[in-house]
Amino acid sequence: MSPVPLLAVENLTMCFGGLVAVDNISFTAYRGEITAIIGPNGAGKTTVFNCLTGFYRPSAGRLAVHKDGEILQLERIEGFRIVRRAGIARTFQNIRLFAGMTVLENLIVAQHNPLMKASVFSLAGLLGLPRYRAAERAAVERARHWLDRIGLTDRADWLAAALPYGAQRRLEIARALCTGPALLCLDEPAAGLNPRESAELNDLLLGVRDEEQIGILLIEHDMSVVMGISDHVIVLDYGRKIADGTPAEVRADPEVIKAYLGEDEIDNAAEEAPLRPLAGREGGARANGAAA
Amino acid sequence: MTAAAGLAVDSAAKPPAFWVPFLKDAVLAALVAVLLALPLVGLQTYDIGGGALGIRTHFDWVAIGGAAVFAGRLALRVLQQLYRTRPTGRARVLISIAAWGNRQALPITLLGIGFAVALPFLPFSSRYLIDLGTTVLIYVMLGWGLNVVVGLAGLLDLGYVAFYAVGAYTFGLLARDLDFTFWEALPFSGLVAASFGVVLGFPVLRLRGDYLAIVTLGFGEIIRIVLLNWAPVTGGPNGIGGIPRPSFFGLHFARSAPEGVATFHQFFGLEFSPDHRVIFLYFVILAMALLTNAFTLRIRQLPIGRAWEALREDEVACRALGINPTTVKLSAFAIGAMFGGFAGCFFATRQGFISPESFTFIESATILAIVVLGGMGSQLGVVLAAVLLVSLPEFGRAFAEFRMLIFGAAMVGVMVWRPRGLIAHREPTLRLGSSR
Numbered sequence: 001m002s003p004v005p006l007l008a009v010e011n012l013t014m015c016f017g018g019l020v021a022v023d024n025i026s027f028t029a030y031r032g033e034i035t036a037i038i039g040p041n042g043a044g045k046t047t048v049f050n051c052l053t054g055f056y057r058p059s060a061g062r063l064a065v066h067k068d069g070e071i072l073q074l075e076r077i078e079g080f081r082i083v084r085r086a087g088i089a090r091t092f093q094n095i096r097l098f099a100g101m102t103v104l105e106n107l108i109v110a111q112h113n114p115l116m117k118a119s120v121f122s123l124a125g126l127l128g129l130p131r132y133r134a135a136e137r138a139a140v141e142r143a144r145h146w147l148d149r150i151g152l153t154d155r156a157d158w159l160a161a162a163l164p165y166g167a168q169r170r171l172e173i174a175r176a177l178c179t180g181p182a183l184l185c186l187d188e189p190a191a192g193l194n195p196r197e198s199a200e201l202n203d204l205l206l207g208v209r210d211e212e213q214i215g216i217l218l219i220e221h222d223m224s225v226v227m228g229i230s231d232h233v234i235v236l237d238y239g240r241k242i243a244d245g246t247p248a249e250v251r252a253d254p255e256v257i258k259a260y261l262g263e264d265e266i267d268n269a270a271e272e273a274p275l276r277p278l279a280g281r282e283g284g285a286r287a288n289g290a291a292a
Numbered sequence: 293m294t295a296a297a298g299l300a301v302d303s304a305a306k307p308p309a310f311w312v313p314f315l316k317d318a319v320l321a322a323l324v325a326v327l328l329a330l331p332l333v334g335l336q337t338y339d340i341g342g343g344a345l346g347i348r349t350h351f352d353w354v355a356i357g358g359a360a361v362f363a364g365r366l367a368l369r370v371l372q373q374l375y376r377t378r379p380t381g382r383a384r385v386l387i388s389i390a391a392w393g394n395r396q397a398l399p400i401t402l403l404g405i406g407f408a409v410a411l412p413f414l415p416f417s418s419r420y421l422i423d424l425g426t427t428v429l430i431y432v433m434l435g436w437g438l439n440v441v442v443g444l445a446g447l448l449d450l451g452y453v454a455f456y457a458v459g460a461y462t463f464g465l466l467a468r469d470l471d472f473t474f475w476e477a478l479p480f481s482g483l484v485a486a487s488f489g490v491v492l493g494f495p496v497l498r499l500r501g502d503y504l505a506i507v508t509l510g511f512g513e514i515i516r517i518v519l520l521n522w523a524p525v526t527g528g529p530n531g532i533g534g535i536p537r538p539s540f541f542g543l544h545f546a547r548s549a550p551e552g553v554a555t556f557h558q559f560f561g562l563e564f565s566p567d568h569r570v571i572f573l574y575f576v577i578l579a580m581a582l583l584t585n586a587f588t589l590r591i592r593q594l595p596i597g598r599a600w601e602a603l604r605e606d607e608v609a610c611r612a613l614g615i616n617p618t619t620v621k622l623s624a625f626a627i628g629a630m631f632g633g634f635a636g637c638f639f640a641t642r643q644g645f646i647s648p649e650s651f652t653f654i655e656s657a658t659i660l661a662i663v664v665l666g667g668m669g670s671q672l673g674v675v676l677a678a679v680l681l682v683s684l685p686e687f688g689r690a691f692a693e694f695r696m697l698i699f700g701a702a703m704v705g706v707m708v709w710r711p712r713g714l715i716a717h718r719e720p721t722l723r724l725g726s727s728r
């Protein structure tokens with residue numbers, strides 16, 4: 001399997017006033033691969049996502065997406081169009097479901113654009129033309145497919161807010177997948193999951209990667225997830241990229257260990273368990289707890 | 293044996309009967325009352341004569357006071373207790389009524405429509421009642437229109453009356469200057485109001501919640517003030533009169549019509565009655581309201597309607613899913629405004645006269661109250677709330693000056709007991725099992 005480049009980030013910089021949240025980062029994500037972005041709290045991971053998905057306009061740099069042999073410049077596309085044009089879907093660090101709508105409705109709203117097209121400015125829909133009905137059936141089928149995958153079929157008509165936390169995280173992933181993305185950006189999908197749910201999530205993501213042949217960008221603090229499933233890890237610290245490679249390479253990288261542990265502990269850590277300690281400076285408790 | 297021991301332990305640990313603490317509490321209260329009353333009420337000084345004071349005792353009063361406090365306190369506690377235990381029972385009844393209502397939504401709706409259609413022909417019906425029904429239906433229609441903006445799209449609009457006014461004045465001006473009839477003007481009223489909806493929508497695209505409410509409130513006032521001051525066109529405070537009444541497929545509701553124009557009563561060979569027009573107006577607004585409802589129910593199940601609700605739930609997530617918040621918001625404003633415009637057009641033809649006075653902020657507030665009271669997004673709730681809000685003050689006329697007070701108290705009550713509105717239930721727009 002020779003990986004096909006999907007997203008090329010070149011010299012991405014994002015400043016907020018004087019604060020440089022992302023500092024001259026370059027990396028490439030490939031189709032059919034899971035690329036993890038890790039780093040201590042405040043390293044700038046979510047900011048990278050916000051630039052990719054059009055919520056922030058980068059201060060500098062180029063974000064190129066290879067789609068159907070074409071190269072699209074993300075920073076030139078209006079935010080809400082990025083899903084449709086470039087095929088980048090995302091989830092949020094703090095779950096953002098449509099809480100007052102049902103699970104199924106959440107997945108149907110994600111297919112707004114094709115459905116809107118089929119409803120011809122709602123006219124075909126208002127008249128109930130077969131063309132629209134067929135499109136709606138197809139949308140429900142797609143939703144049902146992902147519901148089966150995340151194991152929520154029997155709760156399809158529940159309010160999203162009524163789901164337990166882990167199910168909400170999975171639903172948000174399914175909702176992003178319902179847009180039919182080429183690149184799926186997940187912001188800490190395993191946060192708050194118990195070990196069993198976290199293992200299920202690993203299976204889901206690996207399955208999606210292999211079956212859909214899409215690229216996945218994964219921000220994660222839970223090292224069991226990161227090391228378990230990613231093909232490729234990028235480490236950020238204070239907005240800068242400090243490492244980039246396979247999980248094994250990254251876990252042995254002294255820069256990374258230093259970033260995660262602070263200077264003093266390098267010696268012990270390098271000898272004992274180079275990976276377990278990958279805990280953020282401030283986020284140490286969280287990462288440790290999840291990995292333990 | 294163990295069971296017996298368990299029983300014994302249980303009965304020993306059992307809390308005293310519920311009235312024991314009440315009794316204790318009442319006795320304590322009575323004691324305090326007696327202690328306080330003894331010097332204050334029990335002993336009284338009086339003038340014996342010659343400037344000297346004597347003391348008179350009134351222990352009977354003290355006893356009466358103590359007994360009253362005891363009884364009162366006990367009654368209060370018992371009432372509190374009853375009140376605390378009742379709601380479970382009452383809530384259960386309410387819940388089962390609501391569940392029944394959901395299951396029977398279609399029969400209830402049909403029954404309601406049947407009643408509305410039959411109202412003018414019922415034995416107790418009167419011209420006054422039909423007039424009242426027409427007013428209620430105007431508010432139902434306005435409520436359903438505003439429900440699109442507030443209930444579905446979650447955009448708090450305090451200036452909705454502006455679109456009502458725009459619709460009414462569109463017809464007023466078209467009738468005065470271009471001799472349009474009601475039916476010819478109706479689509480224009482809707483269109484012009486919808487354009488005003490878009491015009492309002494643009495500057496407030498980035499606003500939400502309170503900020504949006506303030507700007508829309510300002511918009512409503514601007515429209516009214518323009519109508520008031522642009523006298524050459526709008527007639528200023530004098531408004532526009534002589535607005536034509538609607539015709540029934542070209543048949544007029546008049547005692548006698550000019551040459552070549554048929555009247556309703558002649559055509560159908562009926563005795564002339566002014567009630568015909570009143571009843572006709574009632575059916576016109578009934579049809580308009582029902583169309584509004586059908587349209588809203590249908591569009592809720594379309595992508596655009598779901599996008600409105602999604603926008604209400606989370607705008608950021610909408611953007612991340614490729615939904616353009618601008619068009620979604622503008623379409624909600626436009627469609628809500630369009631229904632306001634239709635209702636305004638009807639209002640103008642019903643009154644025959646319009647002036648800025650009919651379009652004050654209190655109207656916006658009433659319509660919003662109907663939507664909020666009914667339960668945001670609930671079509672049936674809007675009907676209930678409109679009936680309550682419009683007809684209760686009418687029936688309350690007997691209380692004259694207490695009318696508004698009772699009305700206000702009723703509203704506070706509803707918001708306390710049913711904070712999410714009379715009907716808080718939201719029907720999903722589609723279900724996995726029953727999707728067509």
Ligand SMILES: Nc1ncnc2c1ncn2[C@@H]1O[C@H](COP(=O)(O)OP(=O)(O)OP(=O)(O)O)[C@@H](O)[C@H]1O
Nearest residue numbers: 016019021039040041042043044045046047048093
């Ligand atoms: N909109 C904004 N305005 C100002 N500063 C911001 C903004 N967004 C992010 N920042 C800052 O940029 C830095 C990076 O934030 P970011 O959210 O990307 O971190 P992160 O790596 O996702 O951290 P975490 O692991 O806690 O989620 C932080 O210092 C943050 O305060």
Ligand SMILES: [Mg+2]
Nearest residue numbers: 045046047093
């Ligand atoms: Mg983050």
